[in-house]
Amino acid sequence: MQDDSAQTVRQALETQLPELKARVSAVDVRSAIATIILTPPDGGDGADEEAGLRARAEKAVLAVEGIERVRIIVETERRPVREAKRSAPSPAKAPAPLIIAVGSGKGGVGKSTVAANLAGACVRQGLRTGLVDADVFGPSAPRLFGLTEAPGLRKTDAGIVPLQAHGVKLVSTGFLVGGREPVVWRGPMVTGAIRQFLTEVDWDGGDGPLDVLIIDMPPGTGDAQLAIAQGMPISGAVIVSTPQTVALDDARKAMALFERTEIPVLGMIENMSFFLCPHCGEGSEIFGRGGVRSEAGLMGVPFLGEIPLHPSLREASDEGRLVALEDGPLARAFASAAGAMLETARTANRPAPEIVFED
Numbered sequence: 001m002q003d004d005s006a007q008t009v010r011q012a013l014e015t016q017l018p019e020l021k022a023r024v025s026a027v028d029v030r031s032a033i034a035t036i037i038l039t040p041p042d043g044g045d046g047a048d049e050e051a052g053l054r055a056r057a058e059k060a061v062l063a064v065e066g067i068e069r070v071r072i073i074v075e076t077e078r079r080p081v082r083e084a085k086r087s088a089p090s091p092a093k094a095p096a097p098l099i100i101a102v103g104s105g106k107g108g109v110g111k112s113t114v115a116a117n118l119a120g121a122c123v124r125q126g127l128r129t130g131l132v133d134a135d136v137f138g139p140s141a142p143r144l145f146g147l148t149e150a151p152g153l154r155k156t157d158a159g160i161v162p163l164q165a166h167g168v169k170l171v172s173t174g175f176l177v178g179g180r181e182p183v184v185w186r187g188p189m190v191t192g193a194i195r196q197f198l199t200e201v202d203w204d205g206g207d208g209p210l211d212v213l214i215i216d217m218p219p220g221t222g223d224a225q226l227a228i229a230q231g232m233p234i235s236g237a238v239i240v241s242t243p244q245t246v247a248l249d250d251a252r253k254a255m256a257l258f259e260r261t262e263i264p265v266l267g268m269i270e271n272m273s274f275f276l277c278p279h280c281g282e283g284s285e286i287f288g289r290g291g292v293r294s295e296a297g298l299m300g301v302p303f304l305g306e307i308p309l310h311p312s313l314r315e316a317s318d319e320g321r322l323v324a325l326e327d328g329p330l331a332r333a334f335a336s337a338a339g340a341m342l343e344t345a346r347t348a349n350r351p352a353p354e355i356v357f358e359d
């Protein structure tokens with residue numbers, strides 16, 4: 001369905017504005033919001049001409065049935081991945097001793113919900129916790145943390161000031177988009193914006209340095225994900241998957257992506273593992289519980305835990321609450337998964353023992 005609307009939007013753009021055809025690098029449609037990523041114009045175009053072109057593009061997209069809002073993002077830099085790696089900050093400048101990327105090969109498996117609640121579980125353990133919502137296409141942190149009406153991000157001499165909710169400090173491209181107006185992003189975009197989130201945020205802000213930073217990766221396994229993976233000294237990655245075979249196939253691709261960038265996979269979390277009935281508390285294994293555990297076994301990575309499918313998790317997410325900070329089976333599931341994740345991350349990060357030769 002989502003793919004169909006993206007295709008319709010792309011067609012509308014390309015038919016009505018053939019001059020843009022070569023510049024449309026990605027189109028995404030979610031919740032009636034169309035995001036269009038354009039490559040920069042070829043040298044000659046003046047600023048006015050470019051602004052006019054974008055305005056016409058917005059109009060063309062808004063005319064597509066079902067689209068209520070348009071975001072046009074113009075990439076100004078598209079550095080090859082290798083270059084991104086070179087520009088990665090030195091570990092000394094890393095924002096936290098533990099930086100954990102939460103990824104999934106495919107959207108909709110609940111990765112963002114899991115990432116947010118893992119962050120909540122870290123706060124509950126008394127850790128100073130940050131979260132980067134790196135999903136430029138469908139930022140979900142504003143909704144998950146109840147910050148949809150929050151003011152935009154500010155920048156001071158010390159850096160970008162993160163927002164804070166439920167004890168988690170967070171940045172999201174969602175905080176760059178205001179109200180219901182179509183927004184044109186300027187300046188270094190997509191990978192550029194994310195790179196700023198990875199390198200220019202004042203996480204400390206006088207409260208002390210972070211203990212752990214969680215990165216909610218964009219779904220998929222393309223260049224954007226690779227650039228993020230290489231833009232920061234990530235300690236390890238957690239892969240979220242549902243137990244169905246099709247989701248597992250994508251999870252495998254996500255794992256391969258992290259392996260290519262030499263980021264250790266800390267383990268897998270099974271989301272929507274089984275249906276936990278809100279009435280009787282009984283579990284039903286509707287998607288074939290255990291698929292992720294066996295996949296983790298096959299891939300030789302730890303299995304970190306299972307999160308049940310429960311209506312209250314969706315409700316809490318829509319209301320901007322973190323179940324990880326409440327009581328009940330979901331909170332316990334997140335506490336256990338976060339505990340396993342931190343344990344594996346700390347082990348993976350521990351420096352190798354030094355051999356001392358005695359005379």
Ligand SMILES: Nc1ncnc2c1ncn2[C@@H]1O[C@H](COP(=O)(O)OP(=O)(O)OP(=O)(O)O)[C@@H](O)[C@H]1O
Binds near residue numbers: 113218271273312314
């Ligand atoms: N265990 C669960 N029980 C009930 N609902 C869930 C559970 N996990 C996620 N959801 C719901 O499923 C939907 C998708 O979750 P979410 O947005 O976190 O997925 P995602 O993988 O990050 O998707 P995308 O990558 O497309 O943003 C949301 O409505 C969320 O509230």
